[in-house]
Amino acid sequence: MSHQIDSKDASDLIEVRASDGKGLGVFAKCDIPQGTRVISEPPLLEVSLEDRDANKILVAFKQLPLPQQEQYLALHAYAAEGFKRGIEAEVGQLWEEIPELDRKVLSIWAPNAFINVFLLAARINHSCLPNLQYGWHPELKHQTFHAVCDIPAGTELTVSYIGPINGNKMQRQEELKDWGFTCSCVVCEDTPEGKEKEKKFDQLFHLETELVLETHIATEGSFKRALSVAQKMAAIQKSEGILHRELRIAYHDAGRLCMVLGNRKMACLWAKKELEVAQYCFGEDHPACKELAMVVDLLQEAMESNEPVNECIVKWCIITHRNEILEDSCKLM
Numbered sequence: 001m002s003h004q005i006d007s008k009d010a011s012d013l014i015e016v017r018a019s020d021g022k023g024l025g026v027f028a029k030c031d032i033p034q035g036t037r038v039i040s041e042p043p044l045l046e047v048s049l050e051d052r053d054a055n056k057i058l059v060a061f062k063q064l065p066l067p068q069q070e071q072y073l074a075l076h077a078y079a080a081e082g083f084k085r086g087i088e089a090e091v092g093q094l095w096e097e098i099p100e101l102d103r104k105v106l107s108i109w110a111p112n113a114f115i116n117v118f119l120l121a122a123r124i125n126h127s128c129l130p131n132l133q134y135g136w137h138p139e140l141k142h143q144t145f146h147a148v149c150d151i152p153a154g155t156e157l158t159v160s161y162i163g164p165i166n167g168n169k170m171q172r173q174e175e176l177k178d179w180g181f182t183c184s185c186v187v188c189e190d191t192p193e194g195k196e197k198e199k200k201f202d203q204l205f206h207l208e209t210e211l212v213l214e215t216h217i218a219t220e221g222s223f224k225r226a227l228s229v230a231q232k233m234a235a236i237q238k239s240e241g242i243l244h245r246e247l248r249i250a251y252h253d254a255g256r257l258c259m260v261l262g263n264r265k266m267a268c269l270w271a272k273k274e275l276e277v278a279q280y281c282f283g284e285d286h287p288a289c290k291e292l293a294m295v296v297d298l299l300q301e302a303m304e305s306n307e308p309v310n311e312c313i314v315k316w317c318i319i320t321h322r323n324e325i326l327e328d329s330c331k332l333m
């Protein structure tokens, strides 16, 4: 059940304070139940995704009212070498030749943009095992952050900066170079517990590769194998506390593979699980959750029938969150 809380109320739930070795961070002030909308806020600095480049970021910043410019300039800044080279190519100037303020604006954009920059959310640190899921709510025009598990008071709130295919520790660390830190979260820490968790993450990475491959082969046998992989992934994710978007994807895969294999009853069961995760990750009022709830209802009706399924179900089966194509397979339904 999601509790719709806007960021104007967020001060009751969360606080921004120093986080050991990570600069500032966001912490739970009280126990926060799973599904709580912890933050819901409009962009502070927004740049259209279309033709987005350094110049557009700078123009958007200059168009902000002064108080917002000040808020933006107080955020954490970091520019990785690769980012600087990209900017040089875009603006046709060496990084050092770019005016200091512009360099600062761009160096703040780089580590803080969750698609756009959000004032409060820009203080959330990374974990490979996050307790928040973020997503854009197109009707509210807000970025929302939901608790994916029950979060005890005093805990730091985290998101995953990377993904969706997280890979092993080395691959994750390679991606995190763009933020300029070495991750020491519960999965990355060099302890026996961290190593055990890392083993499971590595296993998930290999299972995902297997799932994509089997789905590509697109025979009844390979779909059955892919289904068993998706089920295995979901079981590992649940037991490891990987409860965010990744778990939704595993349930989604299991559901649509059951559909392709003609098992509407099991497809409906998996879709219900997918819906439950989507709702606590993005809120029941998110358009994608409303659509998914409709798919679950339609699947429920389709369970006892041999009639061709509704177009919404076909659309749901085609949606892929991984690098594979299931479209052709839908003729099997």
Ligand SMILES: C[S@@+](CC[C@H](N)C(=O)[O-])C[C@H]1O[C@@H](n2cnc3c(N)ncnc32)[C@H](O)[C@@H]1O
Pocket (backbone or CB within 6 Å): 021, 022, 023, 024, 025, 075, 076, 078, 111, 112, 121, 122, 123, 124, 125, 126, 127, 179, 180, 181, 182, 183, 184, 185
């Ligand atoms: C979006 S900001 C997060 C808020 C930031 N800590 C601050 O003080 O404003 C991203 C930056 O936070 C730091 N950071 C985030 N997650 C971290 C982690 N798990 N360990 C160490 N530093 C982290 C890095 O410096 C990164 O570039």
